[in-house]
Amino acid sequence: MAVRIKLPRKTPNVSRRDLLLGACCVLVVGLLLGGLTLTFYWNKYGRIVSDRLKHPLFEETAKIYAAPAEVRPGQKLTPTDVEQQLQEAGYSVVGQGPASPMGTYADTADSVTVHPGPQSYHAPDGATIDFTAGVVSQITGDQGQQLAAYELEPLLITGLSDQNRTKRRLVTYDELPHYLVPAVTAIEDRRFFEHDGVDYERLLGAALDDLRNRHYSQGGSTLTMQLARGFFLSPEKRIKRKIIEIIITFQLEHRFNKQQIFQMYANEVPLGQICPNARC
Numbered sequence: 001m002a003v004r005i006k007l008p009r010k011t012p013n014v015s016r017r018d019l020l021l022g023a024c025c026v027l028v029v030g031l032l033l034g035g036l037t038l039t040f041y042w043n044k045y046g047r048i049v050s051d052r053l054k055h056p057l058f059e060e061t062a063k064i065y066a067a068p069a070e071v072r073p074g075q076k077l078t079p080t081d082v083e084q085q086l087q088e089a090g091y092s093v094v095g096q097g098p099a100s101p102m103g104t105y106a107d108t109a110d111s112v113t114v115h116p117g118p119q120s121y122h123a124p125d126g127a128t129i130d131f132t133a134g135v136v137s138q139i140t141g142d143q144g145q146q147l148a149a150y151e152l153e154p155l156l157i158t159g160l161s162d163q164n165r166t167k168r169r170l171v172t173y174d175e176l177p178h179y180l181v182p183a184v185t186a187i188e189d190r191r192f193f194e195h196d197g198v199d200y201e202r203l204l205g206a207a208l209d210d211l212r213n214r215h216y217s218q219g220g221s222t223l224t225m226q227l228a229r230g231f232f233l234s235p236e237k238r239i240k241r242k243i244i245e246i247i248i249t250f251q252l253e254h255r256f257n258k259q260q261i262f263q264m265y266a267n268e269v270p271l272g273q274i275c276p277n278a279r280c
Contacts, residue, residue, distance in 0.1 A: 041247055048232065049251045057231065057264060065121060068154035071129055075136045082112045082129060082152065089153035091117075103153060114152070121154055173263040180271070181262060189223045192262070197224045197253035198246055223265050224249045230268050 069085055071077065083105065090102035094115070103117040113128045127150045128140045139147040185192045191199050199222050206220030221229070228248035233241060252261060 038247075041244065042251075045232075045244060045247050046251055049248060049255075052232065053255070057268075064157045065154040066157055068121075068151040070149050070151050071136055071139065072149045073136050073138055076134060077131070077136050078134050079107055079110070079112050079129075079131055083107055085152050085155075086112075086114065089155055091153065114150075116153070122151065170267050171263070173259045173266075176263075176266055180266070184262075184266075184271070185223070188226070192223050193258050195222065197222060197249040221245070222249070224252055224261055227261060227265050227268065228252055 071082065086103070086105050090100055091105050091114075092098070092100035092103075094104045094106040099117065101117045101119040103120050104115045106113045106115075110132065111128055111130045113126065115126045116122045116124055118124075126142050127147060129150065130137045130140070139150045141147050189199065191202075199220070202222075203220040225245055228245050228251075232248050233245055256264075
């Protein structure tokens with residue numbers, strides 16, 4: 001009687017080429033998925049940043065003004081008096097430098113023409129005030145109508161901002177104290193003016209410290225990353241939030257230069273009293 005013997009099939013050999021091809025396929029798929037995920041979050045948080053930047057970052061909720069000065073025909077007043085009040089209210093002279101958002105004015109020996117700007121307390125109606133021998137002779141509106149009176153821009157006494165009703169005066173980069181920028185960058189972000197928003201060397205060092213200490217104590221955040229977190233994110237320490245923070249950081253670095261970013265940082269982060277005088 002014949003006996004059948006079933007021999008096991010020989011396992012085909014897997015060549016190095018097949019392994020390399022499989023690894024390449026996995027890598028390509030991973031890069032594709034990673035790219036799609038990054039693109040999704042880039043567009044998502046790009047829209048969030050755009051929506052946030054449509055409104056002033058430091059919007060004041062309340063402003064306290066002095067009573068506006070009213071000009072009437074027959075009033076004893078000179079063009080210099082009116083110009084001084086307009087300058088104190090933030091108006092600029094037409095043709096001399098950039099136009100102030102508060103408004104502009106043009107003057108002659110016997111008249112002053114007022115043009116309220118987009119940030120003026122008034123409606124956009126201007127007027128021309130004529131003078132004769134130190135007295136207001138007439139006031140003419142933009143449409144040529146004679147006016148019985150015209151209110152000048154009221155002076156801002158103080159501004160209250162945020163939910164805590166704190167007093168705040170926004171400063172520009174040029175108004176910052178001379179030593180403030182190097183002092184802050186020396187402590188917080190030495191390569192602020194060199195990197196593209198993320199200091200990879202510092203971030204890697206902070207990550208290694210966190211792994212050694214087994215807790216999130218080192219953030220490695222640059223000034224731009226701190227700004228991104230302050231305006232758009234919560235202070236919680238999570239890996240996902242850190243990735244989102246980096247995405248928003250690149251968005252800010254793409255939209256603003258370093259001086260503008262530091263200006264926003266100085267107006268947002270508590271730094272004590274800032275003296276606008278460069279000598280302080």
